[in-house]
Amino acid sequence: MARIPTLSFDRGTLIVHPPPKGKAWVDYATWDDRVEKFRIPAIYYRPFVEVLQAEQTNFVDNARAFETIELFASTDREPYPHQSEALAAWKQAGRRGVVVLPTAAGKTYLALLAMQATPRSTLIVVPTIDLMHQWYAQLLATFPHAEVGLLGGGSRDRTAILVATYDSAAIHAEALGNRFALLIFDECHHLPTDFNRVIAEYAIAPYRLGLSATPERTDGKHADLNTLIGKEVYRKTAEELAGKALANHEVVQIKVKLSEQERDRYNQLICDRNTFLKQSKISLGSLKGWQLFVQASARSAAGRRAMLAHREAKEIALGTDGKMRILSELLAQHYPERTLIFTADNATVYRISQEFLIPAITHQTPVKERHEVLTKFREGEYKALVASHVLNEGVDVPAAKVAIILSGTGSVREYVQRLGRVLRKGHGDKLALMYEVIAEDTSEERTSTRRRNAHRRDVALLRLPQPENPSEIVPIYGVGGNVTKRVADASVEWRSDNSEEVED
Structure with a gap:
């Protein structure tokens, strides 16, 4: 036999x-x-x-070691229509795929709904320690009777629901691979790196959900998400959700002229840089061009001078005194509304903090101090807060009404993340405002224009039609020996028949 x-x-x-x-x-x-x-x-x-x-x-x-779990939510909260639509689209796709929603649109709650709809042992992967603890607190608050553990930051739990950082999950990917039926990748644009992708590749999980406000990557590796997680199944923009799940908002661009002295110096520096680029036959119109410039700057004295000229020109555009005057006017105009100020570098953060007596947060800020600053900002004791890139991702920033970007960003992801910081729907008819303050007729202005064009193009190309009548997943069964077994053991089985910025 x-x-x-x-x-x-x-x-x-x-x-x-x-x-x-x-x-x-x-x-x-x-x-x-x-x-x-x-x-x-x-x-x-x-x-x-x-x-x-x-x-x-x-x-x-004998491969699968995942299990059925019981999830009883502590509150009966009505999801927004876009959350229900996204969940239905994900189910229709066989419980695999990426959902793209703007910051503050409730991606975490969508994931909790997916967990309730797929009650299996679940691994949630996040990019930072801060975000790991935020997810942990949210899971305990939502499912108080569930066993939730952590992997990362000194913790190494073995629980049916596990929250891990990408780093820790990648390190332990071989051991985690058969323990979880559902994988949730928060900020899933972090997954397709050479180091992180093993989390998905070494896992047998039949159900996978990716979450991001901007999954697109400058290296094109976001295409790998189709294999690692599943295809994009649902997308909404901040504009589409304004006035519904998100606050109505307005984006205002303010152009600042360089002083005569700044303009003369800026033009001379750009001329020096461009002379070297022309001689070296390098164009900065692409990521490859920037990489060639960096390589060339390390090979000769002329290259180093060109790179120094480039950086000084950029510092002039980003930190012109005219921006400080505009910032002063905006702070006075919107006081006492809570305001977030974003810059491109820490030096400008500290300059603003010192000149305007505004608390600052950078990657150098100790965890306890950062927590205290954010708490006082949330409670209204601090009316304004200044930071560089540290608040873009992985930190639960209290709701604010005004955001001021004091230097144009070329990254669609960074722009969307910063806009999301003021889009949380407050009481009444909240109108969120975001100001982008840029130096006129500089590379910063061209970078901002390129980002806006890229954002419009990506939205037009990537928006997908949604299913009109999403259906439930049909259960199928596997056979083991003489005993019939469900592959994931419940009525949520899959179908068997359908189955960054370039320097300018």
Whole structure:
């Protein structure tokens, strides 16, 4: 009597032995001479199992170690329409895919809804320690009876619901790979790096959800999310949600003229830089061009002088005295509204903090001090707060009404993240304001224009049609030995039939 094939998990891969009947499964398998068995990448667990089931092949599934969990929410909160739509679209896609929503649009709550709809052991991956603890607190508040653990920052729990940083999850990817049925990737644009992608590749999880306000990457690797998580299934912009889930908002661009002395110096520096670029046949119109400039600046004295000229010109554009005057006027105009000020560098952060007596947060700010500053800002004791890049991602910033970007940003992601800091819907008819203050007729102005054009183009190209009548997922079953088993053991099984900025 022929033995029944057994599927087992082995450090981020699958081993099947003896070989099943049929041919379709061979597309996923490679013969391993070391163990004299067929090996399959863990990420192909779901399609491999579906192939066996489609061919009605009996097999024993010893690979999966995930489990059913009970999730009882402490509050009965009505989701926004876009959250319900996103959840339905994700279900319709087989509980795999990426959801793109602006900052403050409730991506965390959407993930909690997905967990309730898919009650299986779940791994949530986040980019920072701060964000890990925010998720942990939110999970405990929402599911007070659930066992929630942490992986990262000195913690190494083994729980059915685990929140981990990308770094820690990647380090332990081989051990985590078969323990979770649902993977949730917060800020999923961090996943497609050479280091982080193993979290998805070494996991057998049949259900995957990616969350981001701006999944697009300058290196083009966001295309890998289609394989690592699933295709984009839902997208809404801040403009589409304004007045509904988000506050109505207005973006105002203010152009500042350089002083005569600043203009003369700026023009001379740009001329010096461009002379070197022309001689070296380098164009800064692309990421590759910038990389060539950096390489050339390290090979000669002329290159170093050109790079220094470039950086000094940029400092003039970013830190012109005219911006400080505009900042003073805006702060006076909107006092006592809570205001966030963003700059491109820490030197300007400290200058503003000193001149305007405004608390500052940078990557150098100790955790306890940062927590105290944010708490006082939330409570209204501090009316304004200045930071560079540290508040873009991974920090729960209290709601503000006014944001002032004191230097144009070329990154669509950074722009959307900063806008999101003032879009939380407050009491009454809140109108959020974001000012972008840029130096006129400088590379900063061209960088800002390029970002706005790229943002409009990406939205036009990437918006997807949503399903009109999303249906529930049809359960399917696998067979192990003489005992019929569900692949993930409940009524939420998958279908078997459908299955950054360039310097200018």
